[in-house]
Amino acid sequence: MSTAIEFNHISKQYRLGFVSAKTLSSDLNRWWQMNVLRKEDPYLKVGETNDRTKKALSDFVWALRDVDFKVEQGDVVGIIGKNGAGKSTLLKLLSRVTTPTTGTIRAKGRIASLLEVGTGFHSELTGRENIYMNGAILGMSKQEINRKLDEIVDFSGCERYIDTPVKRYSSGMMVRLGFAVAAHLDPEILVVDEVLAVGDAEFQKKAIGKMQDVSKGEGRTVLFVSHNMASVKALCSRGVLLENGSVKYMGGIKETVDYYIGEGGSSENQYFEDLSKAPGNDVIRIKSFEILPGKSQANIDIESGIKFRLKFMCYKADAMLDVNMHVKTVDDISVFKMSRMFGEVGKKDSKVGLYTMDFELKPYTINAGKYKAEFVFGENQRYVVYSGFEQYFEVENTQTDMGFNQGVVPGMLRFNNNDVVIQYEG
């Protein structure tokens, strides 16, 4: 086993906010401060971590901070972490779209990135022409594509439309074609970012299969970024957990995912005394979120019912705002979603001040397991004004309706077994 990729103290700094408007003046200011007054770079405040939810102290932020790890050849590494943890930045650096601020990355062999499949597709060109185009952009030569053309067309399943301009394609077909090209690139290192989110079930299976072939059969290295814990666990052998731009945990994939879920899953209720540090933005700021058992008991379980109580500040008056709570399993499978307008349905009547959202799930609704509640605030039922606040919680198992000891029954929903009517008919 040798090292395929080596991240050597990688850091990447980004500038926050509106870049182009202020650059000329800030460039001049920086030049003045550094070269004439001989001071430090006024825009570089070292040491500030990248926490999306906190207000920034300077205009610059470290998207990655001293990331240092190695990937062995043949490993399939899942990179996980919350939104904004630095996963995509890491892959961008690896695929040479941008350069690190400090540190070096060394790699052996050709790297193919599927940051987004179908890169360079031109809508006026036919599928066949786009295969050549896309292949060449990814670094294949013409002969190489000629050799693999049939295979690519076959894999994509778009044979019938291959001489049709891709602007007539459905988005799913575009993804298929794009993935087909990338999958036949035969890279030593494959970088995949959430591509599996699109495409139908059959194609997803094909894509996962291809990724497994690449890693297992052919001994290639794969870096896979996803929010879908189920597919990460299924595909990867090792995991890297990123948090605020640094490596938080590294190890076997199961341990990493468990660590990630366990960490978020400590279903402590969240209270934010200091509003300036609370998650949110100019429109919405979260004050507290509690998940409590419905009955007066200590634990949340199947028959306790679950009370959700969110308190938040609203800073926008006379707008049609709504709050959405999306409950998912830790594997990102949707369980249910609730939406509610702040005021009357269809009226622009939001007020500045504190709001409380209450919702109670009746006993015997969702099964035992780990879940997360994600919040999205919208305007006019179209625009997202704030998203990104989430909270894990756990529902414990009970067996009172079973009469004897038993583990968690299968299924996402869980009803009272006593509701089953059984009668002896003689």
Place this chain on the structure above:
Amino acid sequence: MEGVTKQKGDEEGWSMVIKPQKSLLDVDLKEIWRYRDLWSLFVKRDLITQYKQTILGPLWYLVQPIMTTIMYMVVFGGIAGISTDGLPQALFYLSGICMWQYFSECLNKTSSTFVSNAGVFGKVYFPRLVVPLSTVTSNLVRFGIQFVLFVIVYLYYIIFTDASVMPNIYALLLPLLVVMLAGLGLGFGILFSSMTTKYRDLTLLLGFFVHLWMYATPVIYPLSVITNEKLRFVMSLNPLTSIMEAFKYGMLGTGSFSWMGLGYSFVFMTVLLIVGIMVFNRVQRSFMDTV
């Protein structure tokens, strides 16, 4: 001993090293050659897509110079009465338009390289220089078609009229002149495109600037009408002046030709290209953060 050699092998075994900013002069020309297939595909794409779903198709390449020539004949030749050095107006304007258009198209198209390709550049790596190079190449095809038009008009005047147009030995310089136009257009274009990633103001300025530039170049008038010595000196600083004049001198037999002027333009182009590629190379590595 074995350990040492192994480690050395390990150190050299890396096929790719990604570092913060490389040095300015580090341009990997071999890499561009490796991506030559992409280069030709970009050219093909430009040509195919430009006139897709149009009725006239590539004939549009001809409509533009013909209409412009007629317009110039009316405005500059007719109303303003600017001299054409005794040449047929159609031929004089058409030659200027063909050459100028090639330069200005190269400049305009390459100047938006970064901004208009941000989507692709943001996702995959390939030597970015391939894009402006292919733009210059695909414009060459367009120039070729327009040049054929010029030759047809040219032959018409030679065969059917007694206009005093005769090519001379300097006409053989044509390929060099075209390469110089391409080099200047590319050089200015990539310099502009590198700067527009940060300062968008330049995009707005460019169109205006190129337009003014045309009037500072002997396109619609011959250099001979400039009699003021100082003005003539200023005009000779324009690297395009000698190229335009050399073309007209070689093909049409009028105008002025000087090896000095052409040499100046060539040196100008070389320096511009080197500086342009250096700046472009620097910007391409991190422009995704500023675009």
